[in-house]
Amino acid sequence: MKDPRKARRQLIAIIKEIAAGNYTDDIMELTGPQYPDEIQEVAEAVGMMMVKIEAREFHLEQLYETIKHNALRTVTSIAQALGARDLYTEGHGERVGAYAERVGRRMDLGDRECERLRVAGMLHDIGKIGFSDRMFQNDDMAPDEAMMQEIRSHPQWGHDILAGLDFLGPALEYVHAHHERLDGRGYPRGLCDGQIPLGARIIAVADCFDAITTDRPYQKGRPPEDAFRILGEISGTALDEKVVECFVREVEENGLES
Numbered sequence: 001m002k003d004p005r006k007a008r009r010q011l012i013a014i015i016k017e018i019a020a021g022n023y024t025d026d027i028m029e030l031t032g033p034q035y036p037d038e039i040q041e042v043a044e045a046v047g048m049m050m051v052k053i054e055a056r057e058f059h060l061e062q063l064y065e066t067i068k069h070n071a072l073r074t075v076t077s078i079a080q081a082l083g084a085r086d087l088y089t090e091g092h093g094e095r096v097g098a099y100a101e102r103v104g105r106r107m108d109l110g111d112r113e114c115e116r117l118r119v120a121g122m123l124h125d126i127g128k129i130g131f132s133d134r135m136f137q138n139d140d141m142a143p144d145e146a147m148m149q150e151i152r153s154h155p156q157w158g159h160d161i162l163a164g165l166d167f168l169g170p171a172l173e174y175v176h177a178h179h180e181r182l183d184g185r186g187y188p189r190g191l192c193d194g195q196i197p198l199g200a201r202i203i204a205v206a207d208c209f210d211a212i213t214t215d216r217p218y219q220k221g222r223p224p225e226d227a228f229r230i231l232g233e234i235s236g237t238a239l240d241e242k243v244v245e246c247f248v249r250e251v252e253e254n255g256l257e258s
């Protein structure tokens with residue numbers, strides 16, 4: 001039989017551990033017959049309580065994942081509604097998200113960050129939902145000042161639309177900053193260099209590449225080699241050199257879709 005005073009101290013130490021959130025199985029040892037009866041009883045009750053708390057936490061985590069998934073689906077549907085308004089936008093978000101995720105994987109950014117890149121890529125142009133109708137008409141008309149103002153505002157609008165979705169975390173900033181340039185001549189805030197998060201730089205490269213290689217009102221889609229050359233020309237001024245290098249290598253090695 002264990003010394004009751006020692007057993008009590010052991011029990012208190014384990015309860016403190018559990019209270020701190022470290023669910024240890026050590027409590028089960030104290031339910032053995034070598035421990036005094038009252039210690040066994042308390043240990044059994046604490047063990048049971050621990051199991052119930054763990055089960056509830058697991059349930060809450062699942063619930064959070066479901067809510068996150070549903071919220072994401074809702075927002076994605078809104079983003080797809082944009083595709084219905086502007087045929088040229090159809091599929092653009094998905095492709096940019098897929099490219100951005102691949103670059104993230106190639107840069108060893110970790111699963112959570114790669115998931116953020118995919119989501120941010122998918123939603124990066126959601127602010128265009130705020131464009132006035134004339135932005136989607138008269139394709140060959142050069143945009144006037146008011147139209148330019150709308151174009152320059154869409155990353156901010158996108159940020160404002162998504163700001164309530166806590167689970168987006170840093171991805172919100174990637175949407176906000178996807179048209180910023182390293183030399184500070186981007187929009188909407190004119191950020192430069194280190195002020196632009198890596199995630200936004202990755203989305204920017206993927207966005208440019210997809211815009212060049214797919215059909216647009218003002219141009220026919222061009223082959224990847226042309227896009228690589230254009231990315232190279234604005235690398236270091238508009239786009240991040242390392243990201244461009246990584247993107248080109250990824251597409252050269254694994255193709256447009258992988």
Ligand SMILES: [Fe+2]
Binds near residue numbers: 124179
């Ligand atoms: Fe955009």
